[in-house]
Amino acid sequence: MVDGNAAVRPAPALLPALGAMTLLQALVALALFAPGVVAPRAHIEVWQLSMFSCAVFAVGIPASFWGGGFIARAGSLRIASLCAAAIVVAMALAALGSTAALLAAGICLGLAMGPETPASAALLARLVTAERRTFVFSVRQTGNQIGAVCGSLALPAIAIAFGPAWCYAVVGLCAMLAIVLFEWLRPAYAVKLVPPPKLDLRARLALMTADRRIAMLALASMPFSAMQVSLNTVFVTLGTRELGLSHIEAGMALACAQAGGLVGRLGWGFVAMRLDASRTVLIVIGVGMAFCAALLGLDGGSLSRTWQFAIAALFGLTASGWNGVFIAEIARLAPQDRIGETTGAVLTASYAGLLAAPALVSILDGVAGLGAAFFALACLALCGTVALFWGGRDNAGV
Numbered sequence: 001m002v003d004g005n006a007a008v009r010p011a012p013a014l015l016p017a018l019g020a021m022t023l024l025q026a027l028v029a030l031a032l033f034a035p036g037v038v039a040p041r042a043h044i045e046v047w048q049l050s051m052f053s054c055a056v057f058a059v060g061i062p063a064s065f066w067g068g069g070f071i072a073r074a075g076s077l078r079i080a081s082l083c084a085a086a087i088v089v090a091m092a093l094a095a096l097g098s099t100a101a102l103l104a105a106g107i108c109l110g111l112a113m114g115p116e117t118p119a120s121a122a123l124l125a126r127l128v129t130a131e132r133r134t135f136v137f138s139v140r141q142t143g144n145q146i147g148a149v150c151g152s153l154a155l156p157a158i159a160i161a162f163g164p165a166w167c168y169a170v171v172g173l174c175a176m177l178a179i180v181l182f183e184w185l186r187p188a189y190a191v192k193l194v195p196p197p198k199l200d201l202r203a204r205l206a207l208m209t210a211d212r213r214i215a216m217l218a219l220a221s222m223p224f225s226a227m228q229v230s231l232n233t234v235f236v237t238l239g240t241r242e243l244g245l246s247h248i249e250a251g252m253a254l255a256c257a258q259a260g261g262l263v264g265r266l267g268w269g270f271v272a273m274r275l276d277a278s279r280t281v282l283i284v285i286g287v288g289m290a291f292c293a294a295l296l297g298l299d300g301g302s303l304s305r306t307w308q309f310a311i312a313a314l315f316g317l318t319a320s321g322w323n324g325v326f327i328a329e330i331a332r333l334a335p336q337d338r339i340g341e342t343t344g345a346v347l348t349a350s351y352a353g354l355l356a357a358p359a360l361v362s363i364l365d366g367v368a369g370l371g372a373a374f375f376a377l378a379c380l381a382l383c384g385t386v387a388l389f390w391g392g393r394d395n396a397g398v
Helices: 011-044 046-074 076-094 097-127 132-141 143-163 162-187 201-209 212-242 246-275 278-302 305-319 323-333 339-368 370-392
Strands: none
Touching: 011 046, 011 076, 011 097, 011 132, 011 143, 011 162, 046 076, 046 097, 046 339, 076 097, 076 162, 097 132, 097 278, 097 323, 132 143, 132 246, 132 323, 143 162, 201 212, 201 339, 212 246, 212 278, 212 305, 212 323, 212 339, 212 370, 246 278, 246 305, 246 323, 278 305, 278 323, 278 370, 305 339, 323 339, 339 370
16 A cells, blocks of 8 residues: 555655655644744743643644554645644634633644654655665654744744734744645645555554564654753753853753754764664664763763853754654654554654653652753663664664
């Protein structure tokens, strides 16, 4: 069974699909960052932002797990249009300004966040050769950084000049334009094929657990995701509280980490493609993020400013740079008629890490400090790295 939007096409057809799916992830990231970016002007409290994020991830988990079947039936680009429509609704709700509206916006955005990566995997895996898959998937995963950077630069200025509601309106307008693009591209990738049989819960879980290599990818993705979201959300607090940085310096260090993440998503994909060794690259990445988190958590305050910024960049290179190689490896190992479903099942574990990380960090911060929390995350990431090594040690081409 081939994805309804994913007929094998000549190489040039890859670029429009890659651009469309990168745009989709950028829109999801832009919408996810929007409430936090406009919070000072919209008077949104930290607990409200946490509630919004939890709603996104809580809905994104089942949406990712069950979304693969809808992808196989509707096609990846139709799912992309539905995700963009969910973003439009989410931004309209967020613009209302109440706590209940923000919670509803998070729920709607979770419906977009869950299926978008499985839909991309199902489409792009059919259009790219095995040799180029890892790099292409890594390019696609830069959408998260693109959306975050655009939101960080544009939305505050819009909020100051016109008000927070206009920020949400701009994101919603971008999503509506994206729907037009997705629907325009959709016929070029559509083929008439019979959808595969529906999978029950046991069958979906089997896609993730039957192959030890895929199961270990899912297991490793939980601490990797927890590390990534912690870097993005509490690194500035770590910098000001325990690294001796001013607020501005901590923000600059985080910017170095984000730049490192963008370079990592491209660079790791290129390395994995050239070496044909995705799992080995993921193991190196896991060791790298564990080292950076442990060093900053245990002894980061004693480092010079230059070394703190350098370690922050390396932290971002690893903790924010692994996603493309990870998705490409899932697509390589998954049954080729079940790429969307397998990706969705594995991402369920990833999103569980995103959901659990804030609570874990908060508890450890209250008990032993934020540095200890980052050291604990380093230990978990190292355990995930061991799982990757164990899961692939008997397989050639690791």
